[in-house]
Amino acid sequence: MRLTVRGGRVVDPASGIDRVADLHVAKGRVVGLGDLPEGFTADRVVDAAGLVVCPGLVDLRARLREPGLETKTTIAQETRAAAAGGITTLCCPPDTEPVVDTRAVVELIHQRAARAGMARVEVVGALTQGLQGQRLAEMGGLQKAGCVGVGNASQPVTSTEVMRLAMQYAATFGLTVFLEPQDPWLSAGRNAHDGAMATRLGLSGAPECAETVALARDLLLVEATGVRAHFGHLSTARGVQMVAEAQARGLPVSADVGVHHLYLTDADLSGFDARCHVSPPLRTGADRGGLRAGVARGVLGAVTSDHQPHEVDAKQNPFGATDVGISGLETLLPLVLRLVAEGVTDLSGALAAVTSGPARILGLDRGTLAPGRVADLCVFDPEARWLVTEESLVSRGHNTPFLGWEMKGRVVCTLLAGRVVFERPPAPGR
Amino acid sequence: MRPSLQVDENGRLKHFLSTEGLSAPILTQILDTAESFVGVGERAVKKVPLLRGKTIVNLFFEPSTRTRTTFELAAKRLSADLLTINIAASSASKGESLLDTLRNLESMHCDMFVVRHPESGAAHFIAQHAAPHVSVLNAGDGRHAHPTQALLDMFTIRRLRGDFTRLRVAIVGDILHSRVARSEIHALTTLGAAEIRVVAPRTLVPAQVEGLGVRVFHDMQSGLKDVDVIVMLRLQKERMQGGLLPSEHEYFRFYGLTRERLALARPDALVMHPGPLNRGVEIASDVADGPSSVILQQVGYGIAVRMAVMSIILGSHAAGTAGGAH
Numbered sequence: 062m063r064l065t066v067r068g069g070r071v072v073d074p075a076s077g078i079d080r081v082a083d084l085h086v087a088k089g090r091v092v093g094l095g096d097l098p099e100g101f102t103a104d105r106v107v108d109a110a111g112l113v114v115c116p117g118l119v120d121l122r123a124r125l126r127e128p129g130l131e132t133k134t135t136i137a138q139e140t141r142a143a144a145a146g147g148i149t150t151l152c153c154p155p156d157t158e159p160v161v162d163t164r165a166v167v168e169l170i171h172q173r174a175a176r177a178g179m180a181r182v183e184v185v186g187a188l189t190q191g192l193q194g195q196r197l198a199e200m201g202g203l204q205k206a207g208c209v210g211v212g213n214a215s216q217p218v219t220s221t222e223v224m225r226l227a228m229q230y231a232a233t234f235g236l237t238v239f240l241e242p243q244d245p246w247l248s249a250g251r252n253a254h255d256g257a258m259a260t261r262l263g264l265s266g267a268p269e270c271a272e273t274v275a276l277a278r279d280l281l282l283v284e285a286t287g288v289r290a291h292f293g294h295l296s297t298a299r300g301v302q303m304v305a306e307a308q309a310r311g312l313p314v315s316a317d318v319g320v321h322h323l324y325l326t327d328a329d330l331s332g333f334d335a336r337c338h339v340s341p342p343l344r345t346g347a348d349r350g351g352l353r354a355g356v357a358r359g360v361l362g363a364v365t366s367d368h369q370p371h372e373v374d375a376k377q378n379p380f381g382a383t384d385v386g387i388s389g390l391e392t393l394l395p396l397v398l399r400l401v402a403e404g405v406t407d408l409s410g411a412l413a414a415v416t417s418g419p420a421r422i423l424g425l426d427r428g429t430l431a432p433g434r435v436a437d438l439c440v441f442d443p444e445a446r447w448l449v450t451e452e453s454l455v456s457r458g459h460n461t462p463f464l465g466w467e468m469k470g471r472v473v474c475t476l477l478a479g480r481v482v483f484e485r486p487p488a489p490g491r
Numbered sequence: 492m493r494p495s496l497q498v499d500e501n502g503r504l505k506h507f508l509s510t511e512g513l514s515a516p517i518l519t520q521i522l523d524t525a526e527s528f529v530g531v532g533e534r535a536v537k538k539v540p541l542l543r544g545k546t547i548v549n550l551f552f553e554p555s556t557r558t559r560t561t562f563e564l565a566a567k568r569l570s571a572d573l574l575t576i577n578i579a580a581s582s583a584s585k586g587e588s589l590l591d592t593l594r595n596l597e598s599m600h601c602d603m604f605v606v607r608h609p610e611s612g613a614a615h616f617i618a619q620h621a622a623p624h625v626s627v628l629n630a631g632d633g634r635h636a637h638p639t640q641a642l643l644d645m646f647t648i649r650r651l652r653g654d655f656t657r658l659r660v661a662i663v664g665d666i667l668h669s670r671v672a673r674s675e676i677h678a679l680t681t682l683g684a685a686e687i688r689v690v691a692p693r694t695l696v697p698a699q700v701e702g703l704g705v706r707v708f709h710d711m712q713s714g715l716k717d718v719d720v721i722v723m724l725r726l727q728k729e730r731m732q733g734g735l736l737p738s739e740h741e742y743f744r745f746y747g748l749t750r751e752r753l754a755l756a757r758p759d760a761l762v763m764h765p766g767p768l769n770r771g772v773e774i775a776s777d778v779a780d781g782p783s784s785v786i787l788q789q790v791g792y793g794i795a796v797r798m799a800v801m802s803i804i805l806g807s808h809a810a811g812t813a814g815g816a817h
Contacts, residue, residue, distance in 0.1 A: 260697040261511075263611035263635030263673060268698070332496075333612035377590050377620075379610035381633070 062104055063087045064479060065097075069109025069440060073116060074413035075429035084114055086436040089478035093432060107481075109440050112473055115412050116428045117149025117437030119419040121317050122293055123368035123390060125151070125182065128169060129158025134370045134457035136170065139390065140179035142456035144483035146391040147439030147472040148366075150420070150427055151180055154239070155187040156214035162187035162198040167206040179482050181437075183209045183423060185239050188227050192216040197227055204234050209423045210291070212239030215340065217275075219245055225282050232288035237424065240279055241293045242300070243341055247271035252381050254296075254344040258327040264381065267342055269297045276300050280307050283314060291422050292316040294367055296341035298351020305360040315422045316360065318352045319367030320396045321387050323405075325349075325462060335376045335383040336462040339367075356414055357406045363419035366393040370458020388458030392449060394441060395468035402469065436479040445471040496618055506618040506627040507800050509636040511677040518681055522646050524799035525792070531568055532794060541802050542571035545602045549575040550592075551630075552608040557766055557790070558630050558640070562605050565797035571805075574601075589613075590620060597622045602805055604628070611635035611670075626804045634668050640765050641674035643796040645682060647789050648720055651761060655679065661688040661714055661756075662705075663746065664724030664773055667695045667735075671765045672724060676703050690714030691746065694735040711746060715755040723748050723764045726773045739772045748774045753783060761785050 066084040071094060073079075078094070085093040085101055092098050120143070126133040143151055153170065155161035161170070167184050174182035186203030188211045190196045200211050211231050218224040231238050248271040253259040255266025276292065280303065283290045295301055295316050304316045321339065326346050329337045337343055355361040369386025376383045397411045405411075420428030427437060449466050451459045475483035497513060499505040504517060531539055547566045551559055559575065566573040578592065596604070603626045606614045611633030618627040631637040645655075652658060660679055666672045666689045679687050680703075689700060690708045701707060708714030715721060730736050748762065762774075762783045770776045779786060 255698045257699040257702040260700055261673075261703065263633050263670060265634075266698055333615050374588065374590075377588070379589070379608065379613035379616045379632070381610045381612070382589075 062479060063101060064105045064107065065103040066107045066109045066114050066440060069112045069114035071114045071430065072408060072412055073430040074409045075417035076431050079409060084430065086479040089436055091430050091432050091434050091436050107440065107474055112440050113443050114438060114440050116416040116430050117439050117475060118147050118394060118415045119150040119428050120148045120393060121152050121363050121365045121419045121422060123151045123153055123366055125153050126370060127173060128166065133372050136173040136182065137177040138457050139370060140174060140177045140182065142390045143180040144475045145455040145472060147394050147441060147475050148390060149180055149437035149475065149477050150183060152183040152185060152209060152423060154185050154214040155212060156192060160187050160192050162190050164202055164206040167203060167208055171207060180477060185209060186211045188213045188238060189218060189223065194218040194220065194223060197230055200231055200236055201234050204236055210237035210239050215241050217245035221278065225286060228282055228286040228288040232286055237289045237291055239291050239293060242272055242275035242279055244271050244275040247274065252338060252342065253330055254327040254342045256327055256345060258330050262330060262333060269299055272297050272300050272341060273303060276303050283312055289313040294319040294341060295352065296322055296344050296348060298348045301351050301355035301360055308360065315362045317363035317365050318356065318361050320364050320389060320393055322352050323349065324396060329462065333380040334462060335380050336460055338380060338383050338385050339387055340385040353405045357410065362422055364397055364414040366390050370456050371460045376460050387462065388456050388460050390456055391454055392461065392463050392468065394472060395470045398443065398470040436476055438476040439472060440474040441470055441472045443470050447471050504804050507638055507804060508614045508618055508627065508629045510638045510641050510674045515681050518678060521642055521799050521803060522649055524803055525646050525795040528795040528798040538568055538570055540570045542569040542805055545571045545805050547571045547573050547603045547605060548596055548601045549605045550578060552578045554579065555607055558607065561793045562630060562797055565794050565801060569798055569802055593617060593621060597625055601625060603801065605630050607631045609633055628800060631670055634670050636674045637670040638674045639797050639800060640671050641678045643789055643793040644675055644722065644763055645678050646792045646796050647763065647785055651785065652719065655682040655684045658684050658720060659686040659718040660684055660720040660722065661690055661718040662722045662724065663690040665695045665726055665730060666691050666700065667697045669724050675722060676705055680704050688714055711752050712755060715752055718756045718760060720761045720763065721748065721756060723774050725765065725767065726769055743772055748778050750777055753778055763789060
């Protein structure tokens with residue numbers, strides 16, 4: 062299958078390309094930009110006039126709920142949602158049931174994803190067996206089975222010695238450790254930022270130091286062990302500053318932010334809105350500002366959906382009894398584009414945070430449109446306005462506080478290895 | 492708290508979830524109505540026929556004796572039919588969801604749920620999901636609100652002092668975990684109290700509590716100086732295990748209300764406590780039983796205040812539906 066994406070504005074942050082050009086694809090790879098390669102005849106032409114063509118999005122953290130939580134959703138369903146959101150690579154944390162601490166679970170996830178054929182699914186293996194924080198997982202075997210790194214998902218490794226040894230062992234295999242810094246004693250059972258809103262609503266608050274204490278410990282252990290580490294979903298301005306200082310010291314560390322932390326704050330909990338019940342909690346306006354600055358300066362190398370789809374019942378309870386998380390695959394791109402509209406960064410910077418940035422963190426040869434690379438593409442209409450409604454979402458999880466928001470920028474077409482995996486029917490009158 | 496959830500389009504009380512967001516006229520209406528009910532309990536026939544034919548369900552998801560019984564008495568004295576369900580020992584332990592429990596009770600055509608629940612926001616959640624004909628009265632949700640307790644304290648203060656605008660009120664103790672403190676702060680603010688203080692060690696003061704309009708003190712000497720009302724909060728024994736305090740002994744030594752400390756307040760100061768008392772932990776017996784204490788009066792007024800809230804909500808609701816489909 063040869064395909065030409067014609068006349069779009071090609072934006073490839075990794076190579077600095079930003080110009081209107083035809084993009085040619087053959088055998089699942091990008092074969093040329095601009096001039097037609099010799100002897101190339103397209104079997105299909107995708108008209109991208111007025112549209113942006115960028116690398117398929119890479120999402121560092123998305124729960125697909127399979128295996129074990131199929132009552133919430135499945136890999137097949139959520140990878141369809143990913144395709145509708147322009148995401149071609151997803152990375153899922155190891156907290157499935159059973160946990161990803163054996164080769165069999167890695168293979169099962171890869172097989173289900175391959176059968177669905179809608180997106181590439183990468184797997185972070187467990188750092189400790191059963192994510193219990195006690196015995197090391199078989200990281201070497203998990204790497205052989207195809208894991209892109211190891212981590213403990215949202216479960217704490219409370220023993221500093223176990224964490225140090227786990228980092229040393231991961232470093233033996235050149236594995237990146239994916240950490241979610243939250244001190245267990247300062248965060249367990251707490252479901253809001255420890256500030257004015259938690260006080261008003263009577264919710265137990267996790268203070269800023271719930272994040273920074275854990276981050277400080279782990280940064281020092283990274284320094285001691287030399288492991289490459291990635292810190293997931295920072296929530297505080299201070300945390301961003303600490304990562305920036307560590308990077309300046311030359312430590313091999315990266316970090317990301319869940320996209321909702323760039324827009325919402327603890328003020329959005331008003332009225333006990335359980336759709337805003339996330340972990341780590343939404344914090345202050347100053348934290349949101351610090352996180353945005355972190356994206357703009359590149360300290361935060363990736364913006365993630367932090368996708369956590371739930372069945373309706375999971376959020377139908379008093380605030381503290383609801384499950385945490387937001388269903389976010391399909392709002393990732395428009396929310397990242399909104400950063401451009403709000404002057405946080407330019408288009409190339411915004412797209413880098415969801416393409417080349419996360420690909421680099423995963424150590425994958427993706428997230429760029431350079432000739433010879435796999436043709437994972439996202440074609441979107443930067444001017445299209447749409448309303449987020451339950452009906453507009455492909456994900457089975459409708460748990461998002463962005464319902465009712467008007468978004469600007471919508472995926473028109475998604476290509477996975479040169480194959481169209483999503484195509485939005487043209488809107489009437491367009 | 493969006494006031495629209497508590498107040499209907501005609502400005503009438505639909506649910507009573509929190510003192511926050513309710514106007515001074517509404518709070519005053521409740522206090523005035525309670526005044527008319529104070530005498531009912533003193534009559535030979537302790538009943539008025541105001542809510543005959545109405546069904547009120549007490550839904551208690553956590554144990555309570557005092558609050559539950561005063562709500563029961565209030566409903567009975569208004570001639571309502573009453574059902575008390577202790578869910579902690581019932582459906583929830585069988586895995587039934589809160590919404591399913593609600594739907595089942597709604598289908599029995601109840602008019603009001605009186606809800607006590609350990610999660611903050613529970614009454615709010617139930618009000619949002621309840622059928623349109625059902626009103627919700629919050630009898631305490633987590634750390635969030637206990638609005639009838641706050642109003643019975645306002646009622647007590649108003650009866651004995653007449654006016655709020657000159658009053659300095661100190662709330663002493665476990666502010667962090669106290670739904671009573673939060674509801675009192677909002678009620679006192681709305682009713683125009685001159686100064687609201689909270690007095691507690693730093694471990695028991697919630698973050699940025701100043702944002703609610705209070706002054707924070709960490710010692711009794713300055714916190715009680717010249718106040719007109721002292722509200723003592725109950726100290727739960729669990730607080731010692733959580734590391735919030737070293738011991739009951741040390742707590743009493745620094746934050747217990749003794750005669751000596753009471754002398755720092757104005758000579759006619761009132762001492763209040765939402766109960767149950769921990770004598771020798773937050774309050775000395777001679778103060779609890781002394782001339783400044785109005786603790787037992789509070790309990791008696793609690794029934795009148797709860798009657799007032801029930802009759803206002805169900806009365807306005809009946810008036811609302813009279814012009815409707817029937």
